[in-house]
Amino acid sequence: MTARVTDPKPGEASVVPLPLADKATPKAETPQAPLLHSVTNEEAPAEHKSNARRNILMVSVPLIIVAAGAWFYLTGGRYEETDNAYVQQPKVSLSADVAGRVSQVNVVENQHVQAGDVLFMLDPQPYRIAVSQANAALATARVNVEELKVSYGTAQAQLASAQQTVEIRQAAFDRQTSLVSQGVNANSTLDDSKLALQQAQAAVALADQQVAGAAAALGGDPNIVTDQHPAVLQAMAALEQAQRNLDKSTVEAPASGIVANVSSLNVGQFIAAGTTIASLVQTDDTWIQANFKETQLGDLVVGQPVEIKVDAYPTVLHGTVQSLGAATGSEFSLIPAQNATGNWVKVVQRLPVHVTIDAASDLALLKTGMSATVTVDTGRSTLDKLMGK
Template sequence: MNARATEPTVAEKAAEPKLRPVPTAAATVAPAPEPAVEEAAPRKRGGRRIILMAGLPLLLVAGGGWFWLTGGRYEETDNAYVQQAKVSISADVSGRVSEVLVNDNQIVKAGDTLFTIDPQPFQIALSQANAALASARVNVEQLKVAYGTAQATLKSSQGQLEIEQAAFDRKESLVTQGVTADASLDDSKLTLQKAQSAVDLAKQQVAAATAALAGDPNIVTDEHPAVLAALAAVEQAQRNLTKTTVAAPASGIISNVSSLNVGQFIAAGSMIASLVETDNTWIQANFKETQLAELKVGQPVEVKVDAFGEAMDGTLESFGAATGSEFALIPAQNATGNWVKVVQRLPVRIALSQASESMLKTGMSATVTVDTGRSTLDKLQGK
């Protein structure tokens, strides 16, 4: 028989017996009550939220309080700069430059020659001063001779006066005895008066000679005022000649000499170049006035220069005499109607204690941190 190829009808499908599914072992296990699990999970998550919401702010407050209590020990400012002494180089005498021995940014030592001025005019001046000194010494010797002459004249006049006095006395005695006439006494009296006048004049000459010798006839020649003045003129001329060679007053770096040329005339006292003394370096830190309460001389300091990453040690050396605004060319006038309070800054000098300060250049920016040794907790406890 041929197999049935046509699909069964709807009636035939309904007449077919339906197979019931066989229950498995997994299907026979009763599922856990889902409503109970759904109620327990929300309670657990809600408790964690409450703990987190309450604990996290408390933890932040506790941490912030701890940092606040343990902080406040260090005072820091980035308004700090490297400082080195700067010297303006100028000539003490006027003249023309004859030689320049340095260049810009050259390292020099104290006493090194920077440039020279034509010395010939000053050599001539020195010769003239020496000649004036010799002349002054000769004049003093002549004054001593004049004093001796005045003394001899006085002695001679006094001897003549004694003779005339004796002659007058004899004639006066004869007149008194009536031996001679009174008219013969007049000539002797006139001669005696002339002798007295000669003595007085000689005394005045001696006094003048003594005064010319500064009141001391035995004065040393080089101690006479005229000679001392001549010696001072020689010293001045010698100094001017020496100052034609301009030397470095200290060790450092010379700059701004590019405009100095041979043959240029320079006036005494005019600024020619600048010398930065690299042997003396310090930090000037400008702290706010609200930071000064705990700062004291001798406290350790950490310095970080922006140009170098390595920190350097230092010591708080001194405080400025006044705030920076007090040294301004035009100080602020606070007694006005539109006054606004501005926190002032006081310059504090920091001494460096490391050899690396030779790498620093004046004007570099730095950050300064001072260890006051007292935290906020120590301040509250009065330590």
């Protein structure tokens, strides 16, 4: 393509003056080739060292990371840890064995008590009356046994008298029989003697039955001790029960600990037998229940050392694995899971592990239900497991 240049019209073109070169200004000297070549040769070794250092870092850093990871993996696996752990203390439900109206309350909420301390009392008057009635019944039973012994003696005396009468009637009948056989008396004279003998024999039989009845009333042993008679033993048991009810009207602490939930216990309140009215937390027996996953149980053994960290306090406690639970927690639920159906999703189960706390640990601050983190030292790292140790 060619360009065509037209001449400018008059008035369109103007002259632009150009500046003249300053002859005094020196021209910039062009670097000589030998100098440039010298500088390049000096920088080349430094760049080579930098590249070598970079290559070493690129290789060594991943190796160090891999080695460190392998070291942590092989030396790890020795400790099994769970934060699903809680402080446990025995809890006793307090109730009265007998019914009654509260007459006295001796404790307040969260009060520390010792075993045997009186917690509250029920009105004892009805039970004192029952004890008096039982004492009277016992005395009556003893009197009855003595009367039975007298009746037995009377029956024996009646039997002896009847036996003597039989002997007399038998002798009279024998004489009459002899006279009849000799022809002195008629046969009709034997009727009265025979009838009298039969009556005497019947009296003996009756007296013998009376003796047997009196002996049976004495338990088959006429010489039985009065307090060994069944009727007396029954009366003594009734008295013991009445005395026990009287004693149970005073409710004592079954163990040492802290009383809780007694705010609703008031004087004048009627309490039915067996109704739970308060709780006692035993502070002298404390342990940890750690719920480990079933995948962590392979290396847990009774007697392994344990480190315990309670969330509420910074103190680190030490303990020992006491026992492993008999079944997972789901097995003791009200409605155990039925996994035989088709709608089944595998869920990792947890097994409760009983951990005792060393006696040297400070247990005063521990409260039942506190959360804790439990770490068990199995004594075997991953490397030991791989080597079969």
